[in-house]
Amino acid sequence: MGCSPFPPSRPDMELKLLPSLPPSEACFACRGCCVFLTSDAPWIPYFRKEEINQAIIAGISQNAFPSQQGSHIIPVSHGDAFRCPALDPDTHSCTIYNVRPLDCFIYPFILMWDRAHKMIFLTLHEACPFVFTQTNPLPETLVCRGADLTLMLQMPQMIESLRAHPGMIMATQPDTILIAPLDRLTKVMTN
Numbered sequence: 001m002g003c004s005p006f007p008p009s010r011p012d013m014e015l016k017l018l019p020s021l022p023p024s025e026a027c028f029a030c031r032g033c034c035v036f037l038t039s040d041a042p043w044i045p046y047f048r049k050e051e052i053n054q055a056i057i058a059g060i061s062q063n064a065f066p067s068q069q070g071s072h073i074i075p076v077s078h079g080d081a082f083r084c085p086a087l088d089p090d091t092h093s094c095t096i097y098n099v100r101p102l103d104c105f106i107y108p109f110i111l112m113w114d115r116a117h118k119m120i121f122l123t124l125h126e127a128c129p130f131v132f133t134q135t136n137p138l139p140e141t142l143v144c145r146g147a148d149l150t151l152m153l154q155m156p157q158m159i160e161s162l163r164a165h166p167g168m169i170m171a172t173q174p175d176t177i178l179i180a181p182l183d184r185l186t187k188v189m190t191n
Contacts, residue, residue: 021145022108022130030129033107034087034094036075044072045084045103046168048161054099060086070165103168109149111162111169111185112176120169120186122150123176131177138177146179154184163188 027033036044047055049070056062064085065071075082078089086096094100108128112121124131124142131142138146152158162168162185169189 021141022128026130032127032129034084034092035078036082036084039075039082041075041082042170042173044075045101046070046072046165047101047103048165048168051099051101055086055096055101058096058099060096070167072167106149106153109146109179110173110176111153111182112173113169113171115172117171118186118190120182120189122146122153122179122182124179125175126177127175150180150182154182159185159188 034045047065047070049068052062052065052068052070055064055073060073062068064074066074073084073086076085083089084094086094086100088095094104108125108131110123110125112123113119114121124138124146126132153162166189
């Protein structure tokens with residue numbers, strides 16, 4: 001395995017230095033992200049307080065957030081479904097891509113509680129076509145990204161941010177692959 005260590009000093013900032021994954025061409029070919037079957041789907045992205053402020057500056061209405069302190073964005077009607085208000089329905093591109101929230105940035109990885117709500121895991125959304133076509137075995141790019149995220153999401157600054165925003169950690173969902181337990185994050189979140 002050729003993963004190179006990525007030791008960030010500010011994980012909330014340094015995450016943005018990781019290369020885009022999945023690659024843009026895979027995302028633009030999919031058109032599944034940012035569109036939801038229901039207005040309360042668990043996949044709707046969560047924005048931390050500072051991310052809400054950045055999204056508003058980038059043009060998203062403050063009415064898209066039920067709480068300015070941190071919340072899931074309120075999706076808008078999109079035919080028979082719903083879409084993130086940051087998604088341009090004509091180009092299927094993100095209008096706030098450069099300031100997208102951590103929840104979107106780490107996707108197809110997801111922070112998720114186990115069924116018993118006792119352990120938080122870094123998981124991989126198997127329904128993402130980029131992941132679905134590459135799961136036996138997982139390619140090195142996904143394994144290395146999982147290792148980077150496992151390290152970065154458990155650094156003290158990131159743990160404090162996630163502690164303030166527990167809504168970013170979703171309940172167990174189908175079509176996910178457990179990548180790594182997040183022991184330090186779990187310890188803080190369960191105390």
